[in-house]
Amino acid sequence: GAGVSQSPSNKVTEKGKDVELRCDPISGHTALYWYRQRLGQGLEFLIYFQGNSAPDKSGLPSDRFSAERTGESVSTLTIQRTQQEDSAVYLCASSKNGYGTSGSYEQFFGPGTRLTVL
Amino acid sequence: RKEVEQDPGPFNVPEGATVAFNCTYSNSASQSFFWYRQDCRKEPKLLMSVYSSGNEDGRFTAQLNRASQYISLLIRDSKLSDSATYLCVVRDSNYQLIWGAGTKLIIKP
Numbered sequence: 293g294a295g296v297s298q299s300p301s302n303k304v305t306e307k308g309k310d311v312e313l314r315c316d317p318i319s320g321h322t323a324l325y326w327y328r329q330r331l332g333q334g335l336e337f338l339i340y341f342q343g344n345s346a347p348d349k350s351g352l353p354s355d356r357f358s359a360e361r362t363g364e365s366v367s368t369l370t371i372q373r374t375q376q377e378d379s380a381v382y383l384c385a386s387s388k389n390g391y392g393t394s395g396s397y398e399q400f401f402g403p404g405t406r407l408t409v410l
Numbered sequence: 411r412k413e414v415e416q417d418p419g420p421f422n423v424p425e426g427a428t429v430a431f432n433c434t435y436s437n438s439a440s441q442s443f444f445w446y447r448q449d450c451r452k453e454p455k456l457l458m459s460v461y462s463s464g465n466e467d468g469r470f471t472a473q474l475n476r477a478s479q480y481i482s483l484l485i486r487d488s489k490l491s492d493s494a495t496y497l498c499v500v501r502d503s504n505y506q507l508i509w510g511a512g513t514k515l516i517i518k519p
């Protein structure tokens with residue numbers, strides 16, 4: 293079956309512009325995660341969606357970052373007024389189950405969106 | 411102190427050798443532990459879960475030491491294809507997943 297997909301795969305933008313990144317999770321996966329990974333660094337948690345519950349936004353670095361997800365489908369991560377420090381790979385992952393639930397919460401990752409802010 | 415710490419490496423190991431690396435975690439209430447593998451410029455993929463009793467999958471063995479708060483990954487008879495970054499992941503008492511920065515492994519012929 294189809295895995296997690298993300299678009300665009302690469303995005304180059306100018307400082308101050310807004311960007312929107314898209315994630316299509318695996319069908320039937322209730323949990324969706326966004327991470328940021330700077331070059332040579334580990335994964336930095338951004339936001340987590342679980343079904344129709346309120347998202348865990350504790351990892352969003354500033355109010356320039358926001359994300360939405362409708363039900364258990366597509367999610368978009370929006371970065372407003374981009375800064376050079378936002379340059380990174382943005383990874384989306386989904387899992388069949390989420391926090392505090394039994395069952396598998398193995399995360400399956402998309403290929404990421406490489407964002408470059410000039 | 412970081413919640414999850416790993417030696418960044420790189421570990422340069424000849425093909426066929428055995429290599430092991432650890433990951434330490436700070437929250438003693440952490441509940442679950444995992445090793446993910448990330449190839450260069452690729453997304454992470456689950457390698458194995460780490461159970462209290464330890465577990466083995468082919469050439470890979472994972473161990474948990476709760477008393478000293480670390481998990482380990484042992485790779486026997488290393489292959490060139492094992493070259494990757496190995497990420498340690500810890501699920502804390504709030505069920506959040508905390509990721510280590512990874513240990514880079516390079517297997518040389």
